[in-house]
Amino acid sequence: MSPDDHFQDLKRLIAASGSKAKRISVIMPFLYESRQHKRSTRESLDCAMMLQELIHLGVQNIITFDAHDPRVQNAIPNSGFDTVQPTYQFVKSLVEQCDGVNFDSDHLMVISPDEGAMQRSIYMANVLGVDVGMFYKRRDYSTIVDGRNPIVAHEFLGASLEGKDVLILDDMISSGESMIDVAKELKARKARRVFCLSTFGLFTNGLDVFDKAVEEGIIEKVITTNLTYQTPELLERDWYVSSDVSKYVALLIDTLNHNGSISELLDPTERIKEYLEKNHL
Incomplete structure (x- = not known):
């Protein structure tokens, strides 16, 4: 449909x-x-x-x-x-499905792939207590390819990435082209491992581009939620992690049905801190 x-x-x-x-x-x-x-x-x-x-x-x-x-x-x-924001679910997936992620500023950094994702990246970085970096897309506005202005280069603003794991945070993966371009830039700046976190994984151009990126060591894992349809082929990929949000949605529905306030449920800051402390991270 x-x-x-x-x-x-x-x-x-x-x-x-x-x-x-x-x-x-x-x-x-x-x-x-x-x-x-x-x-x-x-x-x-x-x-x-x-x-x-x-x-x-x-x-x-x-x-x-x-x-x-x-x-x-x-x-x-x-x-x-x-x-x-499914920030809590992302953190949980990183801890449970990705080995050796250290949640401190010496070992981890959150990256915004463009200026539009900056707000969610700053929130994630502040909750985890790590640094944030940003890419901005330099486009060629004199030409149009497939209905949009092509990206000429990704310019980076932020601290040194050398030896650090990085989290690229965005709202959706459509073709995945810009996220993979950003991951290549991060690896060129000597980032250790690149994790792609996105609320909605659409993968409109198929999975081959990500298969190739993982094979070349550009991307370590891709984490998206189950808030959109996930194909059986996607769920079978070793590099893919599905972040389950069903329990959270059920809690929102239950609270609304009992005329409760969902204000506390909308802010996961305390839950993230408690979860990291519980896992000694």
Whole structure:
């Protein structure tokens, strides 16, 4: 099914409640058309229109995971909108599935692959107590290839990477091209191991590019959540780690159903610190 089909089914479900529900909350892990969040010429703002449509249908709260740009909530300023970070689940997967990761500034660094991912990278780095670095994409705006301006180079801002494990943090992996380019740059700067962490793993160009990157020693592991469909082929890959968020989503649903506040659940800082202390990290 396409995202459009899913969205139509969601509206049918809301309409089927016949205005009898006490409260309607929508948990939409992968926010519909979230990349269309700003207008530079005459683009359609599908995400903003979708949010407004749900509110007009009677939805009171919308919860999503790692929105591409949280500012899209400005489309519905008087309604509940929360974007959740799966940082705790990423940390848990790193500890349980990846050997020898030391959570200190001498051995680990968080990398933002572009300026758009900087906020989530700073949060992850602050919680773990490590340094953060950033790449920004230098594009050729005079040409268009496959509907976009090609990336000429990745420029790096940050401290020395030599001998450190690095975490590349982003909201989604589509083709994986930019993440692999960043990983190559990190290895060229003598990074020890590169872990790619992304909330949504779409792998639109297949898995071969990642197979090759792992074979060449550019990437150690790729960690994404189970908030989108994962193909059997992906789950069979040795380099892939699935970060399970189902328990967390169930907790959000249970709390909402009992009229509880989800404020504490949205901030995983304390849970991460307790988990690292429990595992003596």
